Amino acid sequence: QVQLVESGGGLVKPGTSLRLSCAASGYTFSDFYMTWIRQAPGKGLEWVSYISSFDNTIYYADSVKGRFTISRDDARNSLYLQMNNLRAEDTAIYYCARIEGNWNFDYWGQGTLVTVSS
Amino acid sequence: QSALTQPASVSGSPGQSITISCSGTSSDLSVYNYVSWYQQHPGKAPKLIIYDVSSRPSGVSNRFSGSKSGNTASLTISGLQAEDEADYYCSSYTGSSTLVFGGGTKVTVL
Numbered sequence: 340q341v342q343l344v345e346s347g348g349g350l351v352k353p354g355t356s357l358r359l360s361c362a363a364s365g366y367t368f369s370d371f372y373m374t375w376i377r378q379a380p381g382k383g384l385e386w387v388s389y390i391s392s393f394d395n396t397i398y399y400a401d402s403v404k405g406r407f408t409i410s411r412d413d414a415r416n417s418l419y420l421q422m423n424n425l426r427a428e429d430t431a432i433y434y435c436a437r438i439e440g441n442w443n444f445d446y447w448g449q450g451t452l453v454t455v456s457s
Numbered sequence: 458q459s460a461l462t463q464p465a466s467v468s469g470s471p472g473q474s475i476t477i478s479c480s481g482t483s484s485d486l487s488v489y490n491y492v493s494w495y496q497q498h499p500g501k502a503p504k505l506i507i508y509d510v511s512s513r514p515s516g517v518s519n520r521f522s523g524s525k526s527g528n529t530a531s532l533t534i535s536g537l538q539a540e541d542e543a544d545y546y547c548s549s550y551t552g553s554s555t556l557v558f559g560g561g562t563k564v565t566v567l
Contacts, residue, residue, distance in 0.1 A: 376503075383460070383561040384495070384503065384546050389554075398554040434502055441491040442550045443508040450502060 341365040341446045343435050348451030355425055361418040361435030361448055369413040372438035375420050377431035378450075385431070388420065389438070403429075425455045461486065461547055461559035468565040469537045477562045479530040479547035485557060487528035491550035494523055494532045497561075498543045507532060534564070542566045 347359040361373070375387040388409040389398045397409055408421040418435050432452050436444035462480040469475040479486070479494075486492060494507035505514055507523035510530065520535045530549070534541055547559040 384497075384548075384558040386548070386556040386558060389556075400555060439508075441509060442548070442556050443491075443493050443505060444495070444503075444548075445505050445508075445514060447502040447504070 341437065343437065343446055343448035345433060345435050345448040345451035348433065348453045350454045350456065351425055352457050353426055353455055356421070356423045357425060357453060359420040359422065359433055359451060359453070363416045363418065363437070366437075368416040373411060373418045374436050374438055374444060375409060375418075376434045376436060376444070378434070379428075379431045387433070390418070422453070425453075427455050429453060430455050459557070461549060461557055463547060463559035463562045465560070466563045466565065468567055470567045471537055471539065473537050474533060474535040475537060475564065477532045477545055477547075477564070479532070479559045481528045481530070481549055481557075483528065484553075485549040485551045486525065486530055488552060489550045490525070492523070492525060492530045493548045494521075495546045495548070496543050497546065503546065537566055539566050
């Protein structure tokens with residue numbers, strides 16, 4: 340069965356960096372586009388970034404453009420999110436999700452919490 | 458990238474039908490049929506329940522249905538059950554290689 344497991348979250352200070360990972364299993368990772376979505380505590384969902392499967396086309400939300408970098412390693416069945424210059428407003432649970440069809444997120448991980456605080 | 462507009466809460470009694478609206482703009486909902494709905498129970502990850510406006514993933518109850526008219530999409534839950542109590546989010550592709558979610562609707566089963 341499809342499984343996505345995020346890791347790498349934690350408590351960091353403003354202005355610092357963090358790298359999130361998402362380990363995929365149960366399907367052919369290289370065949371699917373992937374995405375990161377976040378959810379601030381008690382708030383709604385916010386789409387963060389997207390990476391395609393064959394040509395690594397990448398998109399970002401304006402709120403993270405220039406600070407976050409999405410990448411993937413198909414050999415390791417893994418998705419990553421490098422987050423630099425973190426701000427308090429980046430505090431959220433970060434989910435990775437598989438994309439099926441037209442921007443449909445059909446499988447989600449359990450999420451990893453990132454807290455940015457001094 | 459303004460969020461799509463959803464009512465903060467909707468409630469209904471068991472067995473009733475409820476509808477959650479999701480309003481967008483001429484740049485997103487009205488142009489593209491890439492509208493999805495997600496169900497999220499407390500402390501859990503979201504779950505895809507409707508995609509491409511009105512399609513249901515395998516395993517999702519047929520009590521959930523989606524539609525769209527103009528710049529407003531709708532999710533209808535028929536035969537409301539206690540297990541349907543959750544937060545529901547709509548999403549839409551925006552045409553500028555980004556995606557936007559609605560603010561979320563809390564469904565309460567009375």
